[in-house]
Amino acid sequence: MTIRVIVAENEPVVRFGITVLLNAEPDIDVVAEADDGAQVIDQARHLQPDVVVMDIRMPGTDGIQATRQVTATTFTQDDDRPVKVLALTTFKDDEALYAVLRAGASGFLLKHAAPSDLVGAVRALAAGKGWLDPAVTKTLVREFATRADPLLRTPTELDQLTPRERDVLLTVARGLSNAEIAAELHISEGTVKTHLGRVLTKLGLRDRAQAIVAAYENRLVGRTTDA
Secondary structure, three states, X not given: OOEEEEEEOOOHHHHHHHHHHHHOOOOEEEEEEEOOHHHHHHHHHHHOOOEEEEEOOOOOOOHHHHHHHHOOHHXXXXXXXXXXXXXXXXXXXXXXXXXXXXXXOOEEEEOOOOHHHHHXXXXXXXXXXXXXXXXXHHHHHHHHHHOOOOOOOOHHHHHHOOHHHHHHHHHHHOOOOHHHHHHHHOOOHHHHHHHHHHHHHHHOOOOHHXXXXXXXXXXXXXXXXXX
């Protein structure tokens, strides 16, 4: 299946580079480009892509507002396949990063990340997974623990989790991949995926990115690990 992508980036050179890179992949097709939030909202509504690569900082309607619109269920004909947003950020965009994840982005990537990471992130989001750039996850997501209005309304919602599901949530929050979690917990990758799916369902979270934010907001990581 070809992954349909919209690239939303207000810097023409950067946008061109991302488009060329993604179009070079046999399973990815950039179906449109946008240089502002209003344009990408219109394109996403009509083209219904699998993934939008979204610059957070754009003129007019910014990437945060655009993400909130694009990830709404009204943008897809299949509720099981919502449009996913990969936010592009810099180290200085910590406030915007927090906001774009809360707005519905399924992952973020630094603009100077390796090309292979961009391609991998697009494929991961298209497959229903999240992608948080490991270079900034620990620094930025840790800040979420001090924020108001957490994703989980009450910490008691975490009591729904079994001990193994909580273990998986904690390792996900530390930025480990499914393979790394499987090795650490001595279970199969398939079992990791099953437990993570149950965590998301029980806590009413959309994806891996929200699971990480929820874990940090509720200080689960700070109480149990130095990660």
